[in-house]
Amino acid sequence: MQVSLGRIRAQHGDVFTDGCPTRTVLDHILSKWGVLVLLALTDGTLRWGELRREVDGISEKMLASTLRTLESDGFVHRRSYPEVPPRVEYALTDRGRELMERMLPLMDWVAGNATVILGG
Amino acid sequence: MQVSLGRIRAQHGDVFTDGCPTRTVLDHILSKWGVLVLLALTDGTLRWGELRREVDGISEKMLASTLRTLESDGFVHRRSYPEVPPRVEYALTDRGRELMERMLPLMDWVAGNATVILGG
DNA sequence: CGGGATCCACCCGGATACTG
């Protein structure tokens, strides 16, 4: 059965009203940097510095802020090792992988059509 | 075969660098109001006033601006009728429906898990 | 009814400097 807005509402209630939990989560994961950080982590664990280089153009402040939000929502797991110099690794949680399973087809489609969309 | 970031890059090139077309399109469709407007139109054509009521909390300025962007990208079709009082209808294009086909599963999952995500 | 134009407040997010 095809998913529709009506069906989503029938199953989950009125989930897109102002200030509702759904909108909050959408703001976190569909934010400018949220998408790109999640995407960068889909192919495996990355260290802070690798993540910073992978997500082209992100500032340290926004990387920190984005990671804290995604960790607080349970999409990303942070593991820090008691070493000198310090080492911190970030990875998707099971919940994060569930999310990206649904997000990747969308990213794939956008990546394949972006040029045509902006050109025409 | 499972979609991955590596596979997306292998097929479409380096599509998530700063300022690339993919990021621009993502900014349009994943923006705070872009998602909600597209979502509102998935169940059929809506008039300006209906759209404004459907997308809870949106201002007239942002609705107009969002619709112009989505129309310019070819996701939304605008049809105006030469009547008094004026009537304008908005609907998804084929490209818009292709997009939402990939976006709806994500929305469905978020709607179903948002409360747990913010609660835990 | 369906917008456009203008003004302005707020806050997101960048730059820089500093620390464990």
Next chain:
DNA sequence: CAGTATCCGGGTGGATCCCG
């Protein structure tokens, strides 16, 4: 290396008025 603290400019987006 992996962040935090502070400052501050610009753009997003709301409010208001107006028009066809």
